[in-house]
Amino acid sequence: MSNSIDQIYDEIILDHCKNPRNNRKIHKPNIICKAVNSFCGDEVNIEIKLSSKKIITLTGSKSLGCAINQASSSMLSEVLYGKSIEEVFNLYNIFNCMMKENTVPKKASEQLGYLKNLKIIKKNPIRIKCCLLPWTALINEIEKI
Amino acid sequence: MSNSIDQIYDEIILDHCKNPRNNRKIHKPNIICKAVNSFCGDEVNIEIKLSSKKIITLTGSKSLGCAINQASSSMLSEVLYGKSIEEVFNLYNIFNCMMKENTVPKKASEQLGYLKNLKIIKKNPIRIKCCLLPWTALINEIEKI
Amino acid sequence: MLDIKKIRNDFPILSREVNNKPLIYFDNAATSQKPISVINSLTEFYSKYNSNVHRGVHTLSMESTDLFEEARNRVAKFINSKNSESIIWTRNSTEGINLVSNSWGRKNIQPGDEILVTAMEHHSNLVPWQILADINKAKLVILPINNDGTLNLDEIDTFINSKTKIVSAVHMSNSLGTINPIQELCSKAHKVGAKFMLDGAQSVPHIPTDVADIDCDFLVFSGHKMLGPTGIGVLYVKPEILEEMDPFLTGGEMVLEVSYEKAKWNELPMKFEAGTPNIADAIALGEAIVYLENIGMQNIRNHEIELTEYALSKFKSLDKLTLFGPLDPLIRGGILSFHSEDIHPHDIGTFLDHEGIAIRTGHHCTMPLIRSLNIPATSRASFYIYNTKDEIDYFINTLGNAIRYFTDVK
Amino acid sequence: MLDIKKIRNDFPILSREVNNKPLIYFDNAATSQKPISVINSLTEFYSKYNSNVHRGVHTLSMESTDLFEEARNRVAKFINSKNSESIIWTRNSTEGINLVSNSWGRKNIQPGDEILVTAMEHHSNLVPWQILADINKAKLVILPINNDGTLNLDEIDTFINSKTKIVSAVHMSNSLGTINPIQELCSKAHKVGAKFMLDGAQSVPHIPTDVADIDCDFLVFSGHKMLGPTGIGVLYVKPEILEEMDPFLTGGEMVLEVSYEKAKWNELPMKFEAGTPNIADAIALGEAIVYLENIGMQNIRNHEIELTEYALSKFKSLDKLTLFGPLDPLIRGGILSFHSEDIHPHDIGTFLDHEGIAIRTGHHCTMPLIRSLNIPATSRASFYIYNTKDEIDYFINTLGNAIRYFTDVK
Numbered sequence A, B: 001m002s003n004s005i006d007q008i009y010d011e012i013i014l015d016h017c018k019n020p021r022n023n024r025k026i027h028k029p030n031i032i033c034k035a036v037n038s039f040c041g042d043e044v045n046i047e048i049k050l051s052s053k054k055i056i057t058l059t060g061s062k063s064l065g066c067a068i069n070q071a072s073s074s075m076l077s078e079v080l081y082g083k084s085i086e087e088v089f090n091l092y093n094i095f096n097c098m099m100k101e102n103t104v105p106k107k108a109s110e111q112l113g114y115l116k117n118l119k120i121i122k123k124n125p126i127r128i129k130c131c132l133l134p135w136t137a138l139i140n141e142i143e144k145i
Numbered sequence C, D: 001m002l003d004i005k006k007i008r009n010d011f012p013i014l015s016r017e018v019n020n021k022p023l024i025y026f027d028n029a030a031t032s033q034k035p036i037s038v039i040n041s042l043t044e045f046y047s048k049y050n051s052n053v054h055r056g057v058h059t060l061s062m063e064s065t066d067l068f069e070e071a072r073n074r075v076a077k078f079i080n081s082k083n084s085e086s087i088i089w090t091r092n093s094t095e096g097i098n099l100v101s102n103s104w105g106r107k108n109i110q111p112g113d114e115i116l117v118t119a120m121e122h123h124s125n126l127v128p129w130q131i132l133a134d135i136n137k138a139k140l141v142i143l144p145i146n147n148d149g150t151l152n153l154d155e156i157d158t159f160i161n162s163k164t165k166i167v168s169a170v171h172m173s174n175s176l177g178t179i180n181p182i183q184e185l186c187s188k189a190h191k192v193g194a195k196f197m198l199d200g201a202q203s204v205p206h207i208p209t210d211v212a213d214i215d216c217d218f219l220v221f222s223g224h225k226m227l228g229p230t231g232i233g234v235l236y237v238k239p240e241i242l243e244e245m246d247p248f249l250t251g252g253e254m255v256l257e258v259s260y261e262k263a264k265w266n267e268l269p270m271k272f273e274a275g276t277p278n279i280a281d282a283i284a285l286g287e288a289i290v291y292l293e294n295i296g297m298q299n300i301r302n303h304e305i306e307l308t309e310y311a312l313s314k315f316k317s318l319d320k321l322t323l324f325g326p327l328d329p330l331i332r333g334g335i336l337s338f339h340s341e342d343i344h345p346h347d348i349g350t351f352l353d354h355e356g357i358a359i360r361t362g363h364h365c366t367m368p369l370i371r372s373l374n375i376p377a378t379s380r381a382s383f384y385i386y387n388t389k390d391e392i393d394y395f396i397n398t399l400g401n402a403i404r405y406f407t408d409v410k
């Protein structure tokens, strides 16, 4: 096994891909996010439950497709927990910026936590779309709220 | 003046071009041959009078366009004189062969007389059409007889 | 047997490394690599002869025209077309199919007529016919395939019937590798008075092609898949059909006489080539053909049968993989399309790339076919003259590693 | 001032001899020569990066895609297009005009509508509109020219009227050299709600072009006339128009989703690029643009004004020659079209060729214009960055010899 491959699929990504978190349907979700990328067959299904104060209290993520889409979905389902809608928008902006631009202010970057590991995917630019798919699905839905 | 140009416009060609022979309209021609090459604007007008024995007794040639078309028309109008229709066909075949193929049997070639000078034009393949124009005009007409 | 070592030396890119590994190029069905003779032909043309073709009386123009028309003659000979007027330069196979569906199709397809294509067509041999069927109110009919990826010919006489006006079929499928019985399709088409068009994008580069023998009415192929440059392709049309076809693109070069009101078309094949042609690439495609002919198309085919047989046998060592297309190498080209339930093709592609191996992953522009297989995409390895058994060994080995990497639970 | 000596060294073909004389290349309006950086770009692409673009997950494919899209961005910047989706790769200007007349034209031109072109259009900007007018029962109207080869704008408001749906005009005439007041035509067209299309085949290579400033709806040009390779051209379309246009050619690359029944088009600009594009030549055109930008388009224009002024003054020494087009070098490009009553242009062409000088003779694909001048053809010398006053001296001198050769009676 060469080292180089671990530069794309690092341990955390691989772990999330093989053992996706919150891999469930949830009861009466407040938000349902779906997206497909017909080109590669990636599918995202994220379900979210909000508290009365609009705080995310439960997430379910069932995603199909490539490892990167699956890992990104799984990680997203974890970081959402306990966040308000504003916080999610904020996090998306930082994440999107990391994936698409060259630099992210250090302060902002700290908020990403282990999502920073996904930055590795930029070495393989064509896969960035796979990584962003669960995020764009989510943002599309919560923008409607 | 360089030598090389005389390899295309040799003295005889230039002479015929500057002093075209039989440059006239004739009275009550038996055969009228016309052709144009719209691409370069060459025009051929050859008129022929036949004796009762179908021998060419008079020719008129008024051609416009490039030097090669003019010279070829002028020379054609000279060689036609005194020939029968069969002889014209025969000469055309040899001439056409000289202009298009690589070799002409020596015997045949001798019949060409000074038309052989036109062979020089093959160095400039795009001009072969200009040289053949009066001939094809003629053959088109006498084929109808 | 090909002298692969010698051949490999002719391809500069093969000495390149990818991710610090020697490049193994198995993406030949997408595009082939180019030998130095083809690359040099471009350099030489632009350094010595470059000029616009036709109609120029100056030396460069005459020389360019000669080289350009010589390349056309070479193509004609290569596919055994009796005359070179039948050879129309296009950008690629796709443009050729569009030319036919527009110029021949719009004029000749009547409401209610049927157009038959197979279920394994590339989008390029599907979408133009969808459009034509739509505009001319005709019916596009799809000839189904069997589970093994061959055409299902059980009811062929129902599919090719008196309503059928054209049958357009791929010779070698770019996603299954299947080589279709085109001779049979062609003669069935002719029997009902339909035209037969052959998509030779994958076959012309890999197996001997003889249009006189096949008797096809139209054939398209792409230079870039057969050692030639990008931007040049060929449409062959039978002379008698060509005579009756209206031009497609119009403008300079394809007219003989123009007034402000109307235009008179030029002679064949110029009538179908509007504007300044892709002169240098046409000439370079001629060089590619010289290279292929020097090796011999039958030798190339034999080499690829050998590689395919070898790869098919090696594939057995990998489980969890489904392989598509027929297993008989005599009816399949050097194209291996496979899928694993557990790993997405893109992950396989990325993994192999990190080991220097270039394969293609996706639907290979045959989306309806891939959908009918109930998978999102396939991974595809495709071979050419410079590929070796050693490369296949390394590929199979690396593929095994990929499977373990993604499926082993720590 | 350009450093012509340095520039000439960049063009390998300029050290070639023709008929044992140094080549003087004055056929730039037909096609330009190529600098070594453009030639090398082809060699480098095929030796290092060659792969099909888009959708590939392997390294070569990603690298090719990057280079390919970088070239597109470069083109966008070069003509000051704000976004690169407006840049559609074509084979040449001719294909671009056909794309517009088919995709935009057939949908938007109604019976009775008027299409306006000028009397000095190249066949490529005339015949496609004749066809469109014919099919859609519209009227093709010709804007006349004055004796000096400029457009006659006296009745422009009659010519551009409420029926006019598109005005398509050449920026710089390839047979007269005239530079047209396109800004005026464009704003007149927009005032009546018509679209404006610019044929930039001769202008984009020679004068700065700014689509934002001109505000044209469509612009076409050809790579081969601006130091780039043959086989690649550009169609620029304003984004809002592009969104509404149906595709032209269909097949691979230009679709997003396909079923056996129908297809969904891909994003811009891919929607208009069917099949494998001319990848290498697009990248090489990018290199050509780098070369032009390094010199500076305004510097190029200035150099050509200088050459044209010089040539015009030298021409006065020759009698028996008629020179066409405006004499003010500020409204003419480096194109000199002339005619002698006594010598057919082909004879001039052949004579000059024997002295190493390449000019074009004929109707230059503007047959109706040449006919209206009552001559069979013209001789045309056209300049570019590598041409010099010395070359013009030799040309004028040789032209004098030609005249004497054919007209002196022995």
Ligand SMILES: Cc1ncc(COP(=O)(O)O)c(C=O)c1O
Residues within 6 Å of the ligand: C252, C274, C275, C276, C277, D029, D030, D092, D093, D094, D095, D122, D124, D125, D170, D172, D173, D174, D199, D201, D202, D222, D365
């Ligand atoms: C003014 C003009 N328009 C259009 C064209 C057509 O260009 P192309 O042959 O590259 O399509 C030319 C080139 O000859 C031209 O000079």
Ligand SMILES: Cc1ncc(COP(=O)(O)O)c(C=O)c1O
Residues within 6 Å of the ligand: C029, C030, C092, C093, C094, C095, C122, C124, C125, C170, C172, C173, C174, C199, C201, C202, C222, C365, D252, D274, D275, D276, D277
């Ligand atoms: C079977 C088949 N047909 C058509 C095409 C289209 O070829 P191009 O993209 O060169 O037009 C391809 C290439 O991908 C192919 O494999």
